[in-house]
Each structure stands twice: as structure tokens, then as C-alpha cells.
Amino acid sequence: MARWLWLKLLVLIGLFAFSGGREIKIEYEDDAPLYNRTLAKILVEYASAAYVTDLMTLFTWTCSRCNDLTKGFQMIELVVDVQNCLQAFVGIAHDLNSIIIAFRGTAGTSIRNWIADLFWKQLDLSYPGAEDAMVHHGFYSAYHNTSLQHGILSAVQRTRELYGNLHIIVTGHSLGGALASFCALDLTVNHGVELVHLMTFGQPRIGNAAFASYFSKFVPNAVRVTHENDIVPHLPPYYSYFPKKSYHHFPREVWLHDIKVDGVEDKGEKICDDSGEDPSCCRSVHGTSIRDHLKYYSVELRADTRESCSILVDSSVLQYDVGYNGDILSRDPTAPSHLKLSSRSDTASISV
Numbered sequence: 001m002a003r004w005l006w007l008k009l010l011v012l013i014g015l016f017a018f019s020g021g022r023e024i025k026i027e028y029e030d031d032a033p034l035y036n037r038t039l040a041k042i043l044v045e046y047a048s049a050a051y052v053t054d055l056m057t058l059f060t061w062t063c064s065r066c067n068d069l070t071k072g073f074q075m076i077e078l079v080v081d082v083q084n085c086l087q088a089f090v091g092i093a094h095d096l097n098s099i100i101i102a103f104r105g106t107a108g109t110s111i112r113n114w115i116a117d118l119f120w121k122q123l124d125l126s127y128p129g130a131e132d133a134m135v136h137h138g139f140y141s142a143y144h145n146t147s148l149q150h151g152i153l154s155a156v157q158r159t160r161e162l163y164g165n166l167h168i169i170v171t172g173h174s175l176g177g178a179l180a181s182f183c184a185l186d187l188t189v190n191h192g193v194e195l196v197h198l199m200t201f202g203q204p205r206i207g208n209a210a211f212a213s214y215f216s217k218f219v220p221n222a223v224r225v226t227h228e229n230d231i232v233p234h235l236p237p238y239y240s241y242f243p244k245k246s247y248h249h250f251p252r253e254v255w256l257h258d259i260k261v262d263g264v265e266d267k268g269e270k271i272c273d274d275s276g277e278d279p280s281c282c283r284s285v286h287g288t289s290i291r292d293h294l295k296y297y298s299v300e301l302r303a304d305t306r307e308s309c310s311i312l313v314d315s316s317v318l319q320y321d322v323g324y325n326g327d328i329l330s331r332d333p334t335a336p337s338h339l340k341l342s343s344r345s346d347t348a349s350i351s352v
């Protein structure tokens with residue numbers, strides 16, 4: 001981790017592809033059931049793609065994780081904050097009539113170390129504007145105080161100017177789920193976006209009970225998928241005897257777990273209660289597995305190389321006529337075949 005602190009490098013790729021101002025009708029059933037497995041299997045692939053290290057194949061949506069249920073996705077912006085080792089993208093899933101915002105989870109540091117640290121995360125920041133709501137400063141800042149928030153908001157705004165008020169779906173796995181949650185709340189509370197859908201996979205707790213109830217008021221269309229014995233949804237710990245001082249999940253959990261039907265193993269999905277801490281869902285097991293954390297719906301959710309905090313600018317980028325001018329890698333919106341890097345060096349690193 002420390003080796004990246006000095007590496008004040010931040011990449012931001014913006015793109016206006018097909019900037020014809022095409023209108024897309026919103027046809028999203030708002031009375032649709034909260035949990036939709038078909039949608040979950042699509043979104044987990046976006047969450048997985050957010051881990052792709054080769055930015056060119058990700059940007060052009062030609063990566064090996066980009067060609068199954070997410071085919072045809074149109075990337076608008078790829079935000080990479082190398083200093084804090086964060087990555088997210090914004091684009092359009094035309095088949096869902098939706099803007100997809102996906103956040104990468106932990107990369108560049110060992111997942112074991114990151115999980116071990118989760119035990120000790122404090123509720124050390126009052127969430128602005130919400131009474132008694134406390135969150136973890138590191139998770140909050142990783143979205144609000146890095147290049148992510150600005151990059152994502154401006155991409156959403158540009159996309160909506162071009163394509164109309166598309167529906168917005170925010171997703172992410174692990175730490176990426178925590179960031180996705182702050183993003184969904186930010187869009188709703190601070191930017192007047194209605195009916196944001198949030199679906200996260202194996203995310204940790206991010207705030208206390210007051211925060212959870214504030215959250216569910218503003219982001220009612222939220223699903224936190226948990227898987228079998230995945231350890232991360234159990235962290236930071238929940239203490240039922242200190243409900244006010246403890247971390248508390250927001251609803252609604254959907255717990256994936258193996259069940260036996262007539263002696264035959266099958267995959268079960270339990271739609272949990274609206275408390276956020278349904279004792280009959282993932283809390284009914286000990287939850288000590290890292291393996292269960294790294295796979296949801298049989299989709300791999302981890303970085304595809306070890307060097308996931310560096311920027312791979314290889315020969316394939318050169319065809320895009322890349323220019324370096326400091327720290328931001330961006331694609332000139334008026335010239336779709338031109339990428340440029342510009343400077344931003346005022347960021348400070350944070351611990352997430």
C-alpha cells in the first residue's frame with residue numbers, strides 16, 4: 001500500500017462516443033420486485049469488470065470479462081485514482097435502459113490484510129445532514145474525497161444531457177459495494193436523482209443504525225447480496241447488545257446459500273427482512289470464508305493481475321495518441337480517437 005502513497009497518479013478517461021443526442025425512453029417497471037436474479041447476474045459481471053487492470057480493454061469493453069451478459073455496454077468514463085488505488089466506471093447498458101456505475105473493490109493490497117483491518121474500523125465520522133448517523137471516515141472519504149465523486153457525477157450529468165433521464169444502477173463488490181452505497185445516497189440526497197437502484201455484492205457494513213435507517217429512506221431500492229460464509233458482510237462487527245454504538249447494515253440483504261432439496265444440493269436465495277440485520281440470513285452462519293467472498297453467482301470478483309494499482313499504458317494505447325501532462329488520463333470528448341493526460345496533484349491518500 002505504502003508504495004503507492006507517493007505515486008500521485010490519477011487517471012480519468014472521459015468519452016463521448018456516439019454523441020448524437022439520441023433519446024432513450026425510460027421503460028423501467030418501478031413496481032418490479034426488489035430482487036431480480038436475472039438483473040443480479042448481469043450486475044455482478046459489471047462489478048467483476050471493474051477489477052480489470054488493462055484499462056484499454058476495459059475502456060473499449062473488449063476485456064475477457066466484458067463479453068457475456070454485459071455485451072454492448074457503452075463506456076462513458078473510466079475513473080482511476082492510482083494514489084488511493086480506486087477504480088470505477090460509468091456507462092450505458094442499452095439493454096437495461098440504464099446508466100451503470102460500477103466500483104472496484106480492494107486491489108493492490110492483500111485481501112487478507114484488508115479484511116483483517118475491517119475488524120477495527122471505527123464509526124468516526126458524522127454523516128453530514130443526518131442526525132446521529134455515523135459512518136467510517138475511510139469508506140466515506142474514498143468516495144467523497146477522491147477523484148471518484150467528481151468523475152462519476154460529471155459523467156452522469158453528461159450522459160443524462162445526451163440521452164435523457166436514464167435510470168441509474170449503482171453496483172460494486174466488497175469495498176466497491178461500500179463506495180457504491182455512498183454514491184447511491186449522494187446521487188439521491190445531494191443531486192436529486194430519483195429511484196436510484198443499488199445492488200452490491202459482499203459489502204462490509206459502512207455505518208450505524210441511524211445511518212442505516214437514513215439510508216433506507218433515501219435509497220429504498222437497495223439490495224445487498226451476501227454469499228454463504230463470506231466474511232466481509234460480517235464486518236466491521238455488529239454487536240446486538242450495543243445497537244446504538246455498533247455498525248448496522250442497511251436493508252435489504254439477499255443471502256445466497258446452498259440448500260438441500262430432497263437430499264440434493266441446490267442454490268438457495270433468501271430475501272431477508274427489512275431490518276438490515278436479519279438473524280436468519282448470513283448472520284445465521286459464522287461467516288469466516290474469504291473464498292465465498294471472491295465468487296458470487298460463479299463470477300470471479302478479484303483483480304486479474306497483481307499490479308492492479310498501476311496504469312498499464314502499453315502499445316495498444318498508442319493508437320489513441322496518448323499525451324501525458326501530469327496525472328489524469330482522459331479522452332478528449334470532441335475527438336473520440338484522442339486520449340490526453342492532464343495534471344491533478346492535490347489529492348492526498350486515505351486509508352480505506
Ligand SMILES: *[C@@H]1O[C@H](CO)[C@@H](O)[C@H](O)[C@H]1NC(C)=O
Nearest residue numbers: 029032033036037038039096
Ligand atoms: C428482471 O430483470 C431483467 C433484466 O433487466 C428484466 O428483463 C426482467 O423483466 C426483470 N424481471 C422482473 C420480474 O422484473
Ligand SMILES: *[C@@H]1O[C@H](CO)[C@@H](O)[C@H](O)[C@H]1NC(C)=O
Nearest residue numbers: 137141144145346347348349
Ligand atoms: C479531504 O481531503 C482534504 C485534502 O486531502 C483534507 O484536508 C480534508 O480533511 C478531507 N476531508 C474529509 C472529510 O476527509
